Amino acid sequence: RKSNPMPNFKGTRFTNAHETLIWASKSEKSKYTFNYRAMKTLNDELQMRSDWLIPICGGQERLKRNGTKAHPTQKPEALLYRILLACTKPGDVVLDPFFGTGTTGAVARRLGRDWIGCERESVYCEVAEERIAAALPLDESAIKTMQSPKSAPKVAFGQLVEAGYLNPGTKIFDRKRNFEAVVRADGSILCGAVDGSIHKVGSTIQNAPSCNGWTYWHYAAADGALKPIDDLRQTYLLATEP
Ligand SMILES: C[S@@+](CC[C@H](N)C(=O)[O-])C[C@H]1O[C@@H](n2cnc3c(N)ncnc32)[C@H](O)[C@@H]1O
Incomplete structure (x- = not known):
């Protein structure tokens, strides 16, 4: 959509305010890039x-x-x-x-x-x-740009702790702050009486078969807003990728 399109000076039709992009691949099975x-x-x-x-x-x-x-x-x-x-x-x-x-x-x-x-x-x-x-x-x-977890190299939560992105003792929360967990020195977390990996603790406390701890757990940013710990993983990847 053009925010400042050329007017239709004669007033005979709608102002052309958009152009259409065709996004195509060679065949249905072709691999294509979408970042x-x-x-x-x-x-x-x-x-x-x-x-x-x-x-x-x-x-x-x-x-x-x-x-x-x-x-x-x-x-x-x-x-x-x-x-x-x-x-x-x-x-x-x-x-x-x-x-x-x-x-x-x-x-x-x-x-x-x-x-x-x-x-x-x-x-x-x-x-x-x-x-x-x-x-x-x-x-x-x-x-370099942010990558999808699928294409990003695997990062263990412990690597973020090790590298000082989240220090042991830091509190992390689910999005609604219903649960609070403490990060431990080895990259495990403790939530009430449940401890283990970010994924395991996330699934146990929700009674869910599995949980993506990267998107479930949040940290409090400097302005107090909760941000998924996945953001820290992305920052870590950008900083450490060869
Ligand atoms: C809409 S303009 C492209 C504008 C361009 N995206 C830009 O930002 O400057 C289309 C261009 O295609 C060129 N063109 C049209 N038919 C062509 C052809 N058969 N072979 C090569 N160029 C052609 C025109 O001369 C024109 O400059």
């Missing part, structure tokens, strides 16, 4: 919705040639940023067959992705080449 966790983080810990509100390209970002717009439909970098962050990994090759001013290439370069662009107008090719040459790639550590 769910990175999208959720980008969206302040809420699942990223399929409708994106982004302003059309303007201001400093809008490329000019001899004082006028270099291209009539230059896309906003924020749009490509989100697309590439959602659907590609660093080092992937991104193909844009309608390259225009090379927004895709510029953002790909910044995010450590490779790119291929096709453009039939030589003047747009020149604009794109200049622009991409000026796009500064981000430092490798800045490109």
